Amino acid sequence: MQKNIVDKIWEKHLINHSEGNFSICGIDFSFLHEVTSAQAFQKLEDRGIAIMNPKQFIATIDHSIPTRPNRNEIFDLAAKNQVELLRHNAQKHDIPFFDFDSGHQGIVHAIGPELGITQPGMTIVCGDSHTATHGAFGTLAFGIGTSELAHVLATGCLLLKKPKVMKVEFKGQKEEGIYAKDLIMKLISTIGIGGATGYVIEYTGQVIKNMSMEERMTICNMSIECGAKAGLINPDQTTYEYLKERPFSPKIEQWEKIISYWNSFVSDENCFYDKEIIIDIFAMQPMVTWGTNPAQAIEINSLIPTKIQVSPAEEIMYENAIQYMQLNGGDKIEGTPIDWAFIGSCTNGRIEDLRICAKILKDRKVHPSVTLYIVPASEGVLQQAKKEGLDFIFKNAGADFRMPGCSLCLGMNDDKVPAGKRCISSTNRNFVGRQGTGSYTHLASPATVAASSIRGKITSPLEFL
Amino acid sequence: MNKITKICGKCIPLEMNDVDTDLIIPAQYLTSTSQKGYGENLFKRLKDQSPEFVFNQHKYLGASILITKENFGCGSSREHAVWALQEYGIQAIIASSFADIFSGNSLKNRLILIQMDKEIINKLILNSKKNDYFLDIHIVHNKIYSSLDEDFSFEMDNYQKSCFINGFDEFDYLLSFRNKIEEFKQQQIKDNIIPSYNRNPK
Numbered sequence: 127m128q129k130n131i132v133d134k135i136w137e138k139h140l141i142n143h144s145e146g147n148f149s150i151c152g153i154d155f156s157f158l159h160e161v162t163s164a165q166a167f168q169k170l171e172d173r174g175i176a177i178m179n180p181k182q183f184i185a186t187i188d189h190s191i192p193t194r195p196n197r198n199e200i201f202d203l204a205a206k207n208q209v210e211l212l213r214h215n216a217q218k219h220d221i222p223f224f225d226f227d228s229g230h231q232g233i234v235h236a237i238g239p240e241l242g243i244t245q246p247g248m249t250i251v252c253g254d255s256h257t258a259t260h261g262a263f264g265t266l267a268f269g270i271g272t273s274e275l276a277h278v279l280a281t282g283c284l285l286l287k288k289p290k291v292m293k294v295e296f297k298g299q300k301e302e303g304i305y306a307k308d309l310i311m312k313l314i315s316t317i318g319i320g321g322a323t324g325y326v327i328e329y330t331g332q333v334i335k336n337m338s339m340e341e342r343m344t345i346c347n348m349s350i351e352c353g354a355k356a357g358l359i360n361p362d363q364t365t366y367e368y369l370k371e372r373p374f375s376p377k378i379e380q381w382e383k384i385i386s387y388w389n390s391f392v393s394d395e396n397c398f399y400d401k402e403i404i405i406d407i408f409a410m411q412p413m414v415t416w417g418t419n420p421a422q423a424i425e426i427n428s429l430i431p432t433k434i435q436v437s438p439a440e441e442i443m444y445e446n447a448i449q450y451m452q453l454n455g456g457d458k459i460e461g462t463p464i465d466w467a468f469i470g471s472c473t474n475g476r477i478e479d480l481r482i483c484a485k486i487l488k489d490r491k492v493h494p495s496v497t498l499y500i501v502p503a504s505e506g507v508l509q510q511a512k513k514e515g516l517d518f519i520f521k522n523a524g525a526d527f528r529m530p531g532c533s534l535c536l537g538m539n540d541d542k543v544p545a546g547k548r549c550i551s552s553t554n555r556n557f558v559g560r561q562g563t564g565s566y567t568h569l570a571s572p573a574t575v576a577a578s579s580i581r582g583k584i585t586s587p588l589e590f591l
Numbered sequence: 592m593n594k595i596t597k598i599c600g601k602c603i604p605l606e607m608n609d610v611d612t613d614l615i616i617p618a619q620y621l622t623s624t625s626q627k628g629y630g631e632n633l634f635k636r637l638k639d640q641s642p643e644f645v646f647n648q649h650k651y652l653g654a655s656i657l658i659t660k661e662n663f664g665c666g667s668s669r670e671h672a673v674w675a676l677q678e679y680g681i682q683a684i685i686a687s688s689f690a691d692i693f694s695g696n697s698l699k700n701r702l703i704l705i706q707m708d709k710e711i712i713n714k715l716i717l718n719s720k721k722n723d724y725f726l727d728i729h730i731v732h733n734k735i736y737s738s739l740d741e742d743f744s745f746e747m748d749n750y751q752k753s754c755f756i757n758g759f760d761e762f763d764y765l766l767s768f769r770n771k772i773e774e775f776k777q778q779q780i781k782d783n784i785i786p787s788y789n790r791n792p793k
Binding site: 141142147148150152154161162164165168169173175178179189190202204205207208211247253254255268269270271272273274276277280281282283285319320323324350353355380383387419439440442443446536537538555557558559560563 | 606607608609611613614617618619621622623624625626636637639661662665666667668669670673688690691692695696699700709748749750761762764765766768769771772775776779783784
């Protein structure tokens with residue numbers, strides 16, 4: 127029988143099968159960060175259980191830390207305590223910890239891939255919903271809660287139901303100025319914020335095959351924004367080239383053998399999917415959100431929907447969103463004035479994102495009324511950006527190029543968009559107050575964010591390319 | 592784990608779709624390292640925004656059953672959302688659908704989620720807005736009785752049901768498979784298919 131990639135990974139990790147119910151599934155690796163791990167360590171302590179295999183974990187700090195140069199000094203006492211507790215827990219349990227001065231600190235979903243930890247055919251979890259990012263490597267990777275993290279720490283396993291699989295294919299050609307971010311936003315706006323609940327998405331087709339690993343990570347990252355448990359892509363030559371000679375990748379002597387193993391996780395032709403969706407990207411424009419969830423997105427040259435365009439069931443939510451965002455249905459989204467702009471996060475804080483941004487900002491200035499934060503996702507990205515001289519371009523443009531972390535993606539560190547201010551952001555969520563209480567967020571690609579920061583209003587990147 | 596067979600309580604209606612966990616407990620309250628102290632910040636942003644918000648209304652004080660609409664609990668995986676709801680006093684949530692990670696987190700903490708058709712949800716919301724509306728949820732019989740003398744049936748998968756009524760503990764269950772799990776992990780190392788086990792970073 128033909129199998130899809132999820133069937134194949136599932137079978138390889140099944141420890142105890144229970145038909146139609148929760149099976150015991152082996153988890154190969156888990157990332158830990160400061161926000162969702164403390165209570166899990168505590169659970170083990172309360173029960174007097176040891177960690178089964180500390181080598182299955184790597185810990186770093188990303189969510190609650192500042193991104194200013196002297197970030198070692200954390201002024202928020204609760205955040206400081208949280209970071210110190212993770213440092214302590216990692217040391218106590220012999221878990222590698224990528225601290226500020228390690229050279230590898232960064233957002234977990236950035237460091238896993240760039241260190242070569244994330245590999246095809248694996249199961250990976252983390253107490254963070256954007257763990258789906260790792261699916262770009264043909265990995266079944268998903269976010270879990272703190273209780274589940276305790277299970278993984280204690281047993282290296284989880285109780286899971288075999289998920290249904292939805293195939294998503296982008297049809298057409300990705301034109302200049304259109305990025306992976308625009309494509310995934312198009313999917314989410316098409317199927318809705320709960321459109322893939324209960325499914326894992328397998329992204330397939332030529333458009334995906336042509337993408338770089340970093341673009342694929344952007345696509346998989348946002349799978350959770352339409353409710354999917356995970357998103358993944360068949361491993362191929364692009365995957366293997368990316369992984370070659372990274373610090374944690376298999377040694378080059380084992381390369382042939384490991385590639386043949388990795389190749390065994392490619393979906394068979396004509397395999398079964400529970401659902402199939404095709405997204406037409408013909409002549410599409412850059413995407414931007416107008417509302418308060420990632421599905422409330424439109425092409426940049428179109429008009430904000432009016433009340434009569436939404437179904438009666440959606441009316442209350444529509445009213446809430448448009449009212450919160452201080453916008454009017456029927457107006458153009460393009461040209462909406464902005465105060466803040468952010469490039470970074472696990473969705474779009476990688477080196478390719480920074481290069482795109484630098485290309486647009488080169489020899490130009492950020493609009494005087496706009497604060498632009500550019501935050502690399504990891505130390506690796508920061509060093510690479512400096513090597514390429516991108517930091518000078520950012521500085522000359524008047525942007526603030528900061529230290530790695532989650533930063534302005536969520537309002538839980540020093541970086542916040544002030545109340546009443548409007549931000550265009552390369553992140554994954556525009557929920558009410560997400561970037562800071564009372565702030566307004568518009569999601570877009572890094573190119574659209576960079577272009578908008580120059581004009582001081584929501585602007586298509588096409589005019590700068 | 593505690594056994595739960597019945598939940599009786601007052602209803603509070605939250606007439607919204609896609610309530611995300613950022614709304615349930617905003618990120619700025621996530622720096623705590625314990626499982627306590629989140630209840631007072633439940634729905635903090637919505638509470639601050641409007642005095643009309645249901646969680647600000649006196650008539651719903653002491654409610655333990657939340658009635659809401661589609662895709663409740665979407666977004667971030669933060670289990671703090673479940674801890675906040677429970678600390679506030681919510682013991683069961685009735686909605687037309689729930690987000691995936693939130694469902695898992697709820698089950699682990701014995702917060703009962705019941706899925707019902709949209710028409711019934713609309714009715715429950717209407718009733719709880721009009722009256723002091725109480726529900727009596729019988730998990731064993733998959734039945735809900737209301738203070739207006741209605742009754743509704745619901746479906747719950749056997750596994751979930753067993754977790755509630757038998758106090759089934761997933762942690763103990765997983766630990767009971769320790770030998771089989773060890774065997775599986777050893778085999779992976781032997782096959783050299785998880786290179787991270789033998790990692791020796793440069």
